[in-house]
Amino acid sequence: MALPRFAGFALVLILLVAAPAAPAVVVLQYHHVDDQTPAITSVTPERFRQHMDYLQRHDFEVVSLPALVALLRAQRPLPDRAVALTFDDGYISVYRHAFPLLRQKGWPFTVFVNPAAIDAGSGQLASWAQLREMAAAGAVVANHSDSHGHLIRRRPGEGRRDWEKRVGSDIDAAQTRIAAQMGVAAKLFAYPYGEYDTQLARLLGRRGYAAFGQHSGPLGSGADLQALPRFPFGGHYGDLQDFATKVNSLALPVAGRQLLAEDGRPLADPVLPQDVGRPQLSITLAQPGDHRGVNCFASGQGRIEVRRTDEGFVAQAGKPLPVGRSRYNCTRASAQAGRFYWLSQLFIRKRADGSWYAEP
Numbered sequence: 001m002a003l004p005r006f007a008g009f010a011l012v013l014i015l016l017v018a019a020p021a022a023p024a025v026v027v028l029q030y031h032h033v034d035d036q037t038p039a040i041t042s043v044t045p046e047r048f049r050q051h052m053d054y055l056q057r058h059d060f061e062v063v064s065l066p067a068l069v070a071l072l073r074a075q076r077p078l079p080d081r082a083v084a085l086t087f088d089d090g091y092i093s094v095y096r097h098a099f100p101l102l103r104q105k106g107w108p109f110t111v112f113v114n115p116a117a118i119d120a121g122s123g124q125l126a127s128w129a130q131l132r133e134m135a136a137a138g139a140v141v142a143n144h145s146d147s148h149g150h151l152i153r154r155r156p157g158e159g160r161r162d163w164e165k166r167v168g169s170d171i172d173a174a175q176t177r178i179a180a181q182m183g184v185a186a187k188l189f190a191y192p193y194g195e196y197d198t199q200l201a202r203l204l205g206r207r208g209y210a211a212f213g214q215h216s217g218p219l220g221s222g223a224d225l226q227a228l229p230r231f232p233f234g235g236h237y238g239d240l241q242d243f244a245t246k247v248n249s250l251a252l253p254v255a256g257r258q259l260l261a262e263d264g265r266p267l268a269d270p271v272l273p274q275d276v277g278r279p280q281l282s283i284t285l286a287q288p289g290d291h292r293g294v295n296c297f298a299s300g301q302g303r304i305e306v307r308r309t310d311e312g313f314v315a316q317a318g319k320p321l322p323v324g325r326s327r328y329n330c331t332r333a334s335a336q337a338g339r340f341y342w343l344s345q346l347f348i349r350k351r352a353d354g355s356w357y358a359e360p
């Protein structure tokens with residue numbers, strides 16, 4: 001039955017108003033929650049409490065990471081104004097300063113651990129018993145590799161098969177140990193240092209893992225399950241205004257993303273070939289016309305050039321990216337006050353002679 005013309009129009013209007021621009025779940029990444037540990041990877045217990053109080057005051061839903069990944073895998077709609085909490089490395093400060101508050105609020109969280117380091121008995125890390133205590137209250141303990149190594153780096157003379165075997169064993173060993181200690185091990189992985197390339201992402205995909213980086217941005221439907229973004233907090237990041245901007249961010253509706261060299265040839269990987277210093281990030285938007293007002297930034301360079309294309313836009317740094325890890329972040333205002341679309345891309349640049357940089 002055809003709706004009367006007016007009713008049809010009203011229905012469309014209601015759908016437009018009711019449908020959120022692009023529901024987004026934001027995954028937060030913390031390391032230490034302590035005022036005695038290195039500032040760059042720490043938030044103070046006071047700051048952490050402010051973050052959690054903000055979420056509560058503004059009615060955010062705190063979701064578990066396995067539940068979120070299940071929604072993504074099933075291509076089900078994501079909730080809006082939802083966050084998932086993650087802690088990398090399993091520091092004792094998480095048990096001492098974050099856990100009591102999270103238990104009180106009844107909120108789930110995920111701790112990514114390196115079993116070899118726990119077994120070595122570092123006093124900096126939560127013990128298996130403490131992890132089990134957190135799990136009993138709703139925490140998930142997940143895989144951050146056994147070694148916490150730079151997994152994308154090959155050893156001298158190491159071929160692809162040997163690399164796959166070595167890194168696969170590193171990941172499998174961690175998973176086996178977590179399952180033995182916790183009774184269960186979710187197929188969730190956090191890349192050490194947030195470093196991944198296509199080979200590592202595929203290796204994890206074949207093993208059934210969803211894998212998280214440290215490039216910022218919210219998670220939208222259709223997110224790449226082996227390159228999932230998180231917002232890291234620590235150091236300069238995480239004052240309340242910064243926190244509010246990030247947890248309220250929206251996923252830019254993207255139909256495709258491609259990395260290109262300066263000369264336009266496609267790049268397979270966030271790891272740049274030696275001759276590429278100013279990679280192009282080419283974005284195809286889900287809805288044409290969405291490119292208006294897109295601003296992009298590169299680590300250490302501030303705002304960078306954004307060129308419009310028929311399908312979306314291309315962002316490119318004006319100066320060569322430095323050796324190490326860099327990101328392009330692109331944002332655009334949304335129709336909702338205080339809410340920005342946000343998209344991030346990791347790049348990794350080796351030294352000029354092709355060797356790996358030392359970790360600062």
Ligand SMILES: [Zn+2]
Nearest residue numbers: 088089192193
């Ligand atoms: Zn780590």
